[in-house]
Amino acid sequence: MIVESQHQAERHTLISPDCTICKDCLLELFDPQDRRYHYPFINCTNCGPRFTIIQDIPYDRANTTMASFQMCPDCQQEYRDPSNRRFHAQPDACARCGPQVSFSTHPAILRQSSTTDSIEQAAAQLAQGAVLALKGLGGYHLACNALDEGAVQRLRQRKQREAKPFALMVATLEVAQQFCQISAEEATLLQSHRRPIVLLRQYPEAQVAPGVAPGHQTLGIMLPYTPLHYVLFEKCRRLFDARQPVILVMTSGNRSDEPIAYQDEDARERLGPISDGMLAHNREIFIRCDDSIVRQTTAGPQILRRSRGYVPEPLNLPWSISTPILACGAQLKNTFCLAKERQAFVSHHIGDLENLETLLAFKAGIAHFQRIFDITPQVVVHDLHPDYLSTHYALELDLPLIGVQHHHAHIASVMIEHGLTEPVIGVAADGSGYGPDGAIWGGEILVADLCTFQRRFHLTYMPLPGGEQAIRQPWRMAGAYLYAAYGTDFERLTIPFTQQMKRTAWKTLEQMIERKLNCPATSSLGRLCDAVAALLGLRSEVQYEGQAAIELEQLAATNPTIAHPYPFELLAQTGEIDVLPMIRTIVDDLSHKMPVAQIAQRFHLTIAHLLANACNEVREQSGLQKVALSGGIFQNRLIVEELVRILHTQSFAVYLNQKVPANDGGLSLGQLAIAAAQLRGEKAVLHT
Known part of the structure; x- marks a missing residue:
């Protein structure tokens, strides 16, 4: 008989993250002689679902969502055999005794396939241009052919996701290399057992539908990580246009701003209006878990979203x-x-x-x-x-x-990752965080240890006209910076921004600023990025958080020449970083029709230089040599790489988040x- 785990003895047992199918199971999956040939839930002790199916501890099958599936004699024999790699593999199953897939579609919309193979039916519908809901490890995805602009746009409209890029899935590294530049480090991330989405620079001639990542020079790509994915791609290869590679949109199964669907009834209700069909299965997901997102920089790998494949490690x-x-x-x-x-x-x-x-x-x-x-x-x-x-x-x-305090926590997240307990110079830069003085912080140079912090420098406070509304409408911050730099004379500037600005709306904001009505003070570097993006005509309103700053970074990356930073001033007595000299010079560049990509690149270089200069000032005062960088701004690859380069040349020891997001x-x-x-x-x- 199988000896069950002793409850108290297992209280400290660690639970593995859900990881990709292992090589041994993959060989069996495509071996026609194997009893698990094309079985989309093949797994062993080295792979398969863990975190997302566990309901309680100890980690026994009875405490997972596999409890309702009684093992057949063959699976039981494997489970009991210490020499078998499925020995005590709690999700062990086969086609006789385990979970099954099912496919349903709307007959009035799509042509039905003659096959009874559910995965083949799904592949056939994807080939027709369908948008499908696919049940995975940690929830549902919404999928379509990424080379079909019509399908991509239908998905965007139904999902109510106007601009944010979609994640993609391809069968192999070789297919990914047809669309993106991939370094050896990025290839390692793509093929790791964690199988995250990896942000990669796409080739200009990449044939993905324009609607996949509008305005972006990067694509988020992942490789298959479940046996179901692998079987689906094999079916797609036979049914799609043989002249083109198979690349699927594989985005979170939700409507905008909602959590990913993971329960079947909820998925049918929420994803039914978005999808043309649903490839589901009867293995319950107990806890939802989104795909993780990572990126490789010259400063090392960065996790932008830590979830499947990493949690709960x-x-x-x-x-x-x-x-x-x-x-x-x-x-x-x-x-x-x-x-x-x-x-x-x-x-x-x-x-x-x-x-x-x-x-x-x-x-x-x-x-x-x-x-x-x-x-x-x-x-x-x-x-x-x-x-x-x-x-x-x-x-x-x-x-x-x-x-x-928000920014102290950012710096502490870096410190604890690297085991730093002594004081460091902390650069905390993001969109917003509540300051002890009641202002909205976001461009801070701190001296911090794990108990306390002191603020040494910050961006000069600017009004945030309309509060939260200014985050959604970056043109408001652009107006606020111009007003601070030029006063009411800024309206006479001969630049596209002022010529296109709605004067009536601005007059209302000007009165709010003068009367300090609903205009909280902010030192946010994120809002400065918004302001410059709006000044350059990139984005007056945003559809998602950080969109203006992301598009500004994407534009800067296209500049072919090496720029130099704009002027700024460190005010040591007040601890302020004054960027109004930069704003005035940007206006001059716009007046002289300088390419906006060059202005964008100069802006990014300026941010790196002003942060490095502030660190130098703090080092002179404190003698500290270690710098910790954290906050959403450090998702910006240009700023991260340039700032780390400068700090290293100045003999600082630099630390960034690598195990959790910045x-x-x-x-x-x-x-x-x-x-x-x-x-x-x-x-x-x-x-x-």
Whole structure:
């Protein structure tokens, strides 16, 4: 008989992330003589679903969503044989006893296939231009032929996703190399067992539909990671146009701003109006988990979204903590983090806490992590922003509270990754974070350790006209910077921005700025990027967070010549970084019809130089040599690579996030590190 795990003995067993199908299973999958030939749920102890199917611990089949599938005699024999690689593989199954796929479509829309093979039916519909919902490991994808512009546009319209790029999937590295430049390091990331989406520079002549990544010079590509994906691509190769490679859009199965669908009934309700058909299966997903996103830079790999393939792998702390802690993260790109002893468990990507569905996913995720890792937090950590839903959640718990400043948490996330406990120079740059003075921070040079921080430099405060509305409409920030640089005379500037600006709307904003009505002060570098993007005519309104800054970076990367930075001023006495000299010079360049790509590149170089100069000033004052960089701005490849290059030439030791995102997805780890350090040193300010 099979001996079941002892409950208490397994409380500390670590749970593996969901990883790609292994080489042995892949060989069996395509071996016509193997009993699992083309079985889309083949797995062994080296691969297959783990995190997304576990309901409780210990990790036995009865505590997974495979509990309803009774093993056949052949599978039971493998499961019991210590010499077999499926020995105690909890998801072990075959076509006789395991999960099955099913395909359904709308008969009035698409031609039906004569085959009864569900995956072949799905491939046939994709070949016709269909948009399909596909059930994967951690949720549903929406898929279509990425070479078919009509299919891509239908997906965009139905998903209500106007501009944000779609992720793609190809069968092999060789196919990816037909569309993108791929370095050896990027090839390693693509083919790793984690199978993330990798951001790659696409060839100008790449034949993907223009609607896949409008305005971008990069594509997000991943390789198949489930046996179902591999079988689907084999069917597609036989049914698609043989003259073209098979490349599929494989984007999250949701409507814009909603969490990914993972339960079948919910998927039918939410994805039915978007898709023409659904390739599903009857293995339940217990916890949703989006695809991870990574990128390779000259400074090393960066994780932009840490989820499937990485979670729930723990991160080690430099010391053991005696008090279990829950850190609730931020509002956007939310993750939470639980820790006990020497291990921190950063959650999968939850998303933006801006609707009920995502908030419920956040709460359910916390409860699940507490259960499977046997962590009962005794302290809860939150961001200082009073309106974050993650903060509200923390305040609702009957636990002692520690509030952590947003940008201090960013820097701490880098420090804890690299085991740094001594003070560092911290450069925290992003779109927004609540400052202790009530302003919106986002362009900060700090001296920080894991307990405390001091602010040494910041971008000069600017008004944010209309508050949140200025984030959605970057032209407002452009107007605010021009108003600060020129006063009311800026309206007479002979540049495209002022000639196209709506004067009536600006007059209202001008009065708001003068009267300080709904114009909170901000030092945000993200808002400065927005302002310059609007000045250059790239984007007056955005459809998604960071769009203007991303398009500005994409434009700068197209400049063929080497530019030089714009002027700026460090005001050591006040700790301000004045960028108005740069704004005035940009206006001069626009007046002289300088190519906007060159202006964009000069802007990026300027940001790198001003941050490096500020670090030098702090080093002269403090003697510190180590610099930690974090915040959403450090997703900008041009800024990261140039700033790291400059700092290295100036003999700084530079540290960046590599295990968690530099954006707010890594914030929960930083919050936890600060709380743990404060509790360890008895410096925490606890309140209830």
